[in-house]
Amino acid sequence: MESRWGSRASRQVRPARWRPALIAIAAGDDESGAARDLVRAQPPGARAEIDAAIIDMLTKVKGPQVETMVALLDGHGQVEAAIRQLTSASAARRADAVRRLGLMRAWAEMPRVARALGDPSIQVCVEAVTALGRLAAVKYAPQILASALPRDRMFRRPAPGVSVDVVADAIAAIGPDALAAVRAALVGPDAALAAIAAEVVSRASLTRLVPTVRGLLLIEDRTPVVVALVKALGQLGGHRDARHLIRVAQSALPEAARIAAIEAMAGLGDPAFCTELGDLMASPSRLVSTAAAGALAELGDRGIDELERHALRSGSSSAVAAYALSVRGVRRSNA
Amino acid sequence: MTDSDLALVADDDEDIRDLVAYKLEQLGMQVRTAHDGDEAVTILDRERPTLAVLDVMMPGRSGLEVLRHIRSSRELDQTKVILLTAKAREVDVDTGYESGTDDYLVKPFSPRELAHRVAALLNRAS
Numbered sequence: 001m002e003s004r005w006g007s008r009a010s011r012q013v014r015p016a017r018w019r020p021a022l023i024a025i026a027a028g029d030d031e032s033g034a035a036r037d038l039v040r041a042q043p044p045g046a047r048a049e050i051d052a053a054i055i056d057m058l059t060k061v062k063g064p065q066v067e068t069m070v071a072l073l074d075g076h077g078q079v080e081a082a083i084r085q086l087t088s089a090s091a092a093r094r095a096d097a098v099r100r101l102g103l104m105r106a107w108a109e110m111p112r113v114a115r116a117l118g119d120p121s122i123q124v125c126v127e128a129v130t131a132l133g134r135l136a137a138v139k140y141a142p143q144i145l146a147s148a149l150p151r152d153r154m155f156r157r158p159a160p161g162v163s164v165d166v167v168a169d170a171i172a173a174i175g176p177d178a179l180a181a182v183r184a185a186l187v188g189p190d191a192a193l194a195a196i197a198a199e200v201v202s203r204a205s206l207t208r209l210v211p212t213v214r215g216l217l218l219i220e221d222r223t224p225v226v227v228a229l230v231k232a233l234g235q236l237g238g239h240r241d242a243r244h245l246i247r248v249a250q251s252a253l254p255e256a257a258r259i260a261a262i263e264a265m266a267g268l269g270d271p272a273f274c275t276e277l278g279d280l281m282a283s284p285s286r287l288v289s290t291a292a293a294g295a296l297a298e299l300g301d302r303g304i305d306e307l308e309r310h311a312l313r314s315g316s317s318s319a320v321a322a323y324a325l326s327v328r329g330v331r332r333s334n335a
Numbered sequence: 336m337t338d339s340d341l342a343l344v345a346d347d348d349e350d351i352r353d354l355v356a357y358k359l360e361q362l363g364m365q366v367r368t369a370h371d372g373d374e375a376v377t378i379l380d381r382e383r384p385t386l387a388v389l390d391v392m393m394p395g396r397s398g399l400e401v402l403r404h405i406r407s408s409r410e411l412d413q414t415k416v417i418l419l420t421a422k423a424r425e426v427d428v429d430t431g432y433e434s435g436t437d438d439y440l441v442k443p444f445s446p447r448e449l450a451h452r453v454a455a456l457l458n459r460a461s
Contacts (some may be wrong), residue, residue: 023353060350063445167457241383 018042018050025072026057028065036068040075047076058103070104079106086112091121098124102131114140117147122162131164133170141181144170148196164196168203176208183212191222198228199288202235210236217244226257242270249280249292259291266295278306281317289317290321293324304328340364340457344408345375345401346390346419351442355388355419358446362453372396376404381411386453391420391431399434406435414458419444 019208021035030036042050054069055078073079078100098116101109113135116128129147132140148167151159159258171178186209199210213232220226230248233241245268248261262280265273279297280292295302310321342364344355349370356366362371364400369375373395379387389398389406398418417438418431438452443448459461 002424020355023357025356026350027357027361029357057350058443060348060443061446062443063447 025042040041052120095127098127120189120194129170133173138177141178164199168200172204195224227260230261230264232265239270246273262291262295266298274302274306281320289320292319297324297328312333341384342386343384344388345369358450372401375401389418
């Protein structure tokens with residue numbers, strides 16, 4: 001008897017007649033419109049399959065050919081169908097409708113997509129954020145940022161917002177026009193929103209906002225915002241930014257902010273403040289001293305020299321330094 | 336670039352394989368396709384293509400692992416590599432270049448842009 005797999009292999013599906021035409025369109029090689037006409041000429045019974053293939057293809061290619069693909073979908077009533085589906089009782093169907101409106105570059109439907117940010121389903125909100133990014137909806141950039149806030153007020157119970165990664169991708173997709181909204185959130189009065197904006201700066205690599213981040217670090221004292229700012233500076237900053245980070249590390253701010261600054265110094269890789277980090281190993285906060293030792297272990301020869309100097313001392317930093325050196329030794333032998 | 340240039344396209348997504356193969360054939364290249372990293376390595380070792388267009392996240396060996404295989408193989412030292420991937424963050428791009436890729440394109444991608452990069456890469460190579 002033929003095996004199940006053998007049986008499947010023996011009846012391989014032949015590619016649909018229209019597929020080579022769709023590949024030519026998606027590749028941007030249909031100047032004559034012949035491939036488009038061939039796809040259009042397919043019988044109505046093939047439309048569902050064709051539309052699904054085009055929508056799938058829209059997630060993979062970019063360029064002027066997208067307009068041709070969208071026109072084919074529009075000709076099949078797909079934009080109208082997606083609009084109708086926005087009011088479905090099923091969250092999965094609403095999310096799919098929002099996703100398709102974004103993929104079909106339905107600029108005229110941008111307000112409807114933006115309204116989906118207030119949908120009770122987080123799945124729909126995530127798709128709305130991504131769709132608004134695809135639509136380059138700069139007007140809605142503030143709402144995209146705010147979508148990462150916890151939605152407790154809406155649901156009267158803890159409910160997370162959209163992931164900052166999704167928000168960062170949407171902001172990056174909108175491009176430089178979105179920077180004004182991110183900057184406004186960074187300097188605004190809402191601490192949670194400012195922290196989200198700072199996270200977006202680092203995750204979307206918005207290097208043009210680094211000077212704003214640097215400036216804010218001099219005046220900001222709200223812990224979640226400082227944590228996000230130092231992380232952004234650690235990831236995107238230059239060598240001269242180590243002095244901003246060591247100032248936070250040495251400040252009287254809460255531990256979370258000081259530790260984030262120390263870790264950001266390790267990320268920056270600038271060994272200019274090894275002596276200061278060495279002094280922080282004597283901090284009464286065990287978490288701060290351990291973070292300082294960990295950062296020194298990451299800062300090359302100068303960091304190691306500092307750790308060794310402290311390990312030979314009799315002060316409170318000795319044990320922390322010796323432990324950091326020991327962990328480093330184990331890591332190196334396992335590498 | 337010559338008509339005898341051979342290219343490998345490795346991606347687990349059939350649409351991407353077909354699109355890239357279509358574009359490379361338009362450039363006069365012969366194309367082999369692989370749907371995972373292990374199949375890609377088999378084709379690379381057997382046929383030594385001039386160009387490999389690799390997805391980063393594939394079943395089996397990842398695109399980066401395939402790339403490292405290419406860079407560690409003396410027989411494949413003439414193979415140019417383009418990573419084609421959804422991983423768009425700066426750190427991902429850096430990892431690609433540190434692993435030895437010649438170019439890096441982010442999905443969604445422009446097939447025309449890919450053709451331009453391939454032409455530039457192979458012309459520069461020749």
